[in-house]
Amino acid sequence: MKYKTQMEAAKHGFVTDEMKIVAEKEGVSTDYLLEKIAIGEVIIPRNKNHNSISPEGIGTGLKTKINVNLGISKDINDMDLEMKKVDMALSLGAEAIMDLSNYGKTQEFRKKLLEKSTAMIGTVPMYDAVGFLDKGLSFIKAEEFLDVVRNHAENGVDFVTIHAGINRQNSEIYLRNRRVNEIVSRGGSLLFGWMKMNDRENPFYEYYDELLEICREYDVTLSLGDSLRPGGIADATDPGQISELITLGELTKRAWEKDVQVMIEGPGHVPIGDIEMNVKLEKKLCHNAPFYVLGPLVTDIAPGYDHITSAIGGAIAAAHGADFLCYVTPAEHLRLPDVDDVKEGIIAAKIAAHAGDINKIKSAKEWDLEMSKRRQKLDWEGMFELAIDPVKARRYRAESQPTDEHTCTMCGAMCSMKNMNLILEGKDIKID
């Protein structure tokens, strides 16, 4: 069958190569995927021009995926450094990389990335607009924003964040309900600024049909950005955020009518008590479109440790149905992450995703079960093999050798694993 998008194929009952790969990776049937992709609950972001990709599915019934942000910028315009982050992300198994490049040779970097990346690639065309169009923000014409999207689509980008929800109506609702942290979304704040300076409607909202044509042509998945996501605990789940979410739900339906795949971006900074509600509200208002959360960070007071604050929120969100987690590094709120920060962020996000999956994906806990078995047997090599970061686990143990090689220096002779194994075999334990 000739089809434009995975969704179109699914609606016609046609199983694509991508669906076969995803079914295999997830241990689900292609029938399941056909049904879920047709109704928008599952997406397979895969631009027809991204040849190096190993496709992944995102959505209901599938494992939670994680995304890594990187890219060249004015302050740190070092392509090699960012490529090192790419290598780190790929080696640690991140399913997606967002190239947030916003200054310098962005297209060169993007093309290099698309050539090598097995992970899906996302971008925020808004960040690249000023550089690509070579004119100041306020001077960009509404239609020109689409030229940036078209260029990214041609390059092979699998999904694009588009802040189409911060339209005039939602801007007014936001302005009537001011916040401690105003609009913290970079793309959202730039669009809000552009709208104010030009007294115009949001160009992505105004030209949404044209945008959908571009996405349909290359099967670019729309990641509908939440410009009004809360940037502080005090602002969580406020009128602006929720009114924008309603608009994103409307835009989701319009995209699906044109067979364009969609996911919805979510908060942000959210207290633990609000997270489940936020996931359920997205699923309801956006018709079960996959939910891509940026955190959520469960407190504002831990700069330097926001990989942990977001792992807490991400795990809870994933457990309740969020499908895709954007990593956050220890550098968040302080500076651009370095390669070590990227690693810390990826591991924390993977832990969060897996901890959430234990709650919703039947097979997820098999990994834990196997680790627990090896732990009881004091099979250290076996534990290292299964560890989320075998290198760190090995190094930690090597740094501190126990007298009894079967135990570790935490408990030594009092090792409960060792002692219980003896007692349960009817042997005595000796502690003296």
Add this chain to the structure above:
Amino acid sequence: MKYKTQMEAAKHGFVTDEMKIVAEKEGVSTDYLLEKIAIGEVIIPRNKNHNSISPEGIGTGLKTKINVNLGISKDINDMDLEMKKVDMALSLGAEAIMDLSNYGKTQEFRKKLLEKSTAMIGTVPMYDAVGFLDKGLSFIKAEEFLDVVRNHAENGVDFVTIHAGINRQNSEIYLRNRRVNEIVSRGGSLLFGWMKMNDRENPFYEYYDELLEICREYDVTLSLGDSLRPGGIADATDPGQISELITLGELTKRAWEKDVQVMIEGPGHVPIGDIEMNVKLEKKLCHNAPFYVLGPLVTDIAPGYDHITSAIGGAIAAAHGADFLCYVTPAEHLRLPDVDDVKEGIIAAKIAAHAGDINKIKSAKEWDLEMSKRRQKLDWEGMFELAIDPVKARRYRAESQPTDEHTCTMCGAMCSMKNMNLILEGKDIKID
């Protein structure tokens, strides 16, 4: 009034100096504390011989507290190293330190610790039994275990973990319902071994009344240990764990009859979906006695990162009513933590406690609000002052200087805080 324990004083409506201090620290009334301490929902662990203490309350309506484990052992018998961990714990504001010393000059270490520690001190007398009594585990007589408790109480220990719940009945239930990870509690496994080798009832269960007399005499809080806590996701919330919890609830009532303060220790390794239930079950079966959780770790697959797996579980537990979190360090399951690990563990536990408090303590989110305000103002010095780890936050930012000093290298000119402040003042933003 002459009283033996805080609980006795509270039952008679007498406000102790400790209650006054705790009321001041928590922003609650002494009337509130009197009511809650009298019924066992709040405890103030404070041995009458621990003079350096700055008392803290644990329980309903009070901020979630954290505990730091350390102590000398056979493999790493370095008193200076452990004292550095003590200094780290005190400087970072940990409210409790458990001295798990189990080899060497344990009493000397314990006395030094009690002399200097403003934090409450807990111990597990079981760990110290072999050394203190100077005989092999299997040769210790039932009554002799009490001698160790008495010594710790005389020294000034504020709370002791006692594994009185792993009695014959619960051992049998456990043996009928075997696990992937058997008895992972160190003290619990040693007692189980002792019981098997000597064919005797659990000495702390058998001599529970005598134990209560010691606790009452010095106002030592009983921390009733959960020997059958799950040590792997597969074992969570199983018959052994819950039957022991029922016993701990019975023992709680017996302690309260003698005015002995009690808290209940909890799991362990628990999937996210079981955490709220575990907290509610403890509150129900143990009559709202404060809940002290050891984690919970939400996955088994992340050795090297268990400060994160436990921060996720700890935050969720605290949000649902757990009162006291035992820190877990990155070294868990691999080796004894070093000083850096201790720091990482404390920060992660403090983040978890605070994230949970946002959900249950009205004043908790004021810290986040103030941070968010300073963030919007790009008041970097102000943010550092409020950061949970000002040193790391400062270092991170200093490592990477932005062109525009008001922003950071993450977003540079695209800083949403800066741009929104300009736009909302009616000014143009320039991105070019």
